[in-house]
Amino acid sequence: MNSRGRRRRRKIYVGPGAVLLLLAVIAVIVVAAVALRGCGAEDPAPAGGDDAAVGDVQPDGGQEEEQEDPENTKPEGVTTSAGVNCTLMDLGEEAIYTGELILVNNSTFFHFPENQELVSVYEEKNDSYYVGGTNVYLAPAAMDALNAMLADFTAQGGSKSVNVVAGHRTEEFQQHLFDQSVERNGLEHAQKYVAQPGGSEHHTGYALDLNIYHSDGTSEEYDGTGEYAWINDNCQNYGLVVRYATDKADITGIGNEPWHFRYVGIPHATQMVKEGLCLEEYIDYLKDFTAQGEHLMIECVSGTYEVWYAEGSAIYVPDSGEYTVSGNNVDGLIVTCKVA
């Protein structure tokens, strides 16, 4: 993630426009001051704290910020309860639709980017499992999680018969699957059981499907039981969740799919399992942990993480350290910062 170069000093033309600009700038600082209180920050500027002055100025004030004098407008660093120094950044609209926590379903479509980073499972896989073909692709983070999980699965005694049969899907391919289902079983059936083009989690590159491949050339459905239960019971420690369970079908709109895994990162996968939430529920749950309010603390196998959410494209981002920012594909951003 890039930090935006806002610190450049620019000369400001002094005139009526500049005075208005200055007022806008002061208002921005007031908004920031109000926002920072929950973050445990010191008061950023002697801004007077008059809410009326805030008016309709947005904290992510766009153009105004471009021409500000940095000495007056540079957002003061805020420090979270775990001691993370942060700065308010506007990451742009597209950030809301990008990242490992994006929710994609038949009512929240994927925003297809111009460029999507994907890797070939065939080329990147280790020797602990199979892949269904040379055309299976995943986002790099999902690829790493899969390799780590299945290496540990075989190390603890699991067989090497797990086969990755699906990863990333294009919009065209999902259309093909949908049309095929309509042809075979009718429109009503397809609408009920097949994700619409744009509504499949496979578009993200963070979802994958498994089956079982036997050395005699036969294969069978993966149901996550028997020796494979280890995978479904431990996947959260690698950042993956079993995305579609029977008891969440009324929320996800999809029935039991023990073979479909979704990468969300280790802390969030751990928290989803701990709280018993599917991704639809989890995205709502995270909205309780705003930058201004109490942050979520997650302990998991990879460490301790502090998590907060902000509506819109502006959010307090750590100045340094190990962290990710993901959109939720609905209305805002989530920061996940390693604190221990």
Ligand SMILES: [Zn+2]
């Ligand atoms: Zn799937």
